[in-house]
Amino acid sequence: MTVTSSTLSSLLVFFVGFGLVTFALRLWKRRIPGVRGRTAVTAATYFLRYAAALEYYGLRAAEIEAHVDALRADLASLDDDELRHALSGLGAPRTLAAAVAGDVRRPTPLRGVVWLGLAALLVMGLAVLLTESFLGGFEPHAPVGAHDSWSMPGMMVEATMGPGGRATMIGFGGWFFVVVPLVAFVIGSRVWRVRDRR
């Protein structure tokens, strides 16, 4: 299979579209029934950020839902002005989450997996773009049977010009594709918190 820049663009459009739809659905899930307009978006965004901050501190999904829903339920009886005032009184979602979570600091494996996926996508995208760029300079001028190569840290690609104006490629190494996502996973999942796990 040949991965081209247009394939990458399609992938990018897909991921951005998927991200936007997911964001909109999450906002909808966090809304306060009956509240409309700008206040509704402000409140839903606050709850979304609060949930993300609680997740950052390592609370489990059920605990996060319980905290966020409790707050949503409390604020559901307020009118728009009271709601805005209450949201301002709650302070920054991250500060509130830190205080509510107390000294809980658990690893966040789910976040780690997301970071791993994004890092893998990034390094693959980078490799494809660089390879495309290399081939752009190699294929138009190389005679059949000619060899050339390009490398980046942890990876080398050797191309041999074949008939029909297309080169065949062999990749070597590839630790870059393992190490970068792995580092992203370690950082994203806060593995070191295992030490203070309660």
Place this chain on the structure above:
Amino acid sequence: MAEIDAQMLKGLLSLLLLGLLAERPDYGYSLVERLRDGGLDDVAEGTVYPALARLERHGWVTPYHVPSERGPSRKYYRVSPAGHDELAARLAGWRHLTQVIDLLTGGPHT
């Protein structure tokens, strides 16, 4: 009305919340309103919810859910037996402290 130092209020918040919940079970925002009605105009929502979470972690209050007309069910808190003991201990400590303050500053100041 005299201003109350934010740090002092933070230290006393657990005592006040336990006291209010000992009167009757309640939910977070209603407790904020009761504190304000009681004279703590500057109490912020952002201090009450973490204080409730601390009380819950210590086992001094027990949460339960009551279905709400709008949105998810509301989380109410009631004082647990351990919470009643804690409230009694804190009240005793507070009364002792106010006696010491009165003694050291020449009697109650009104």
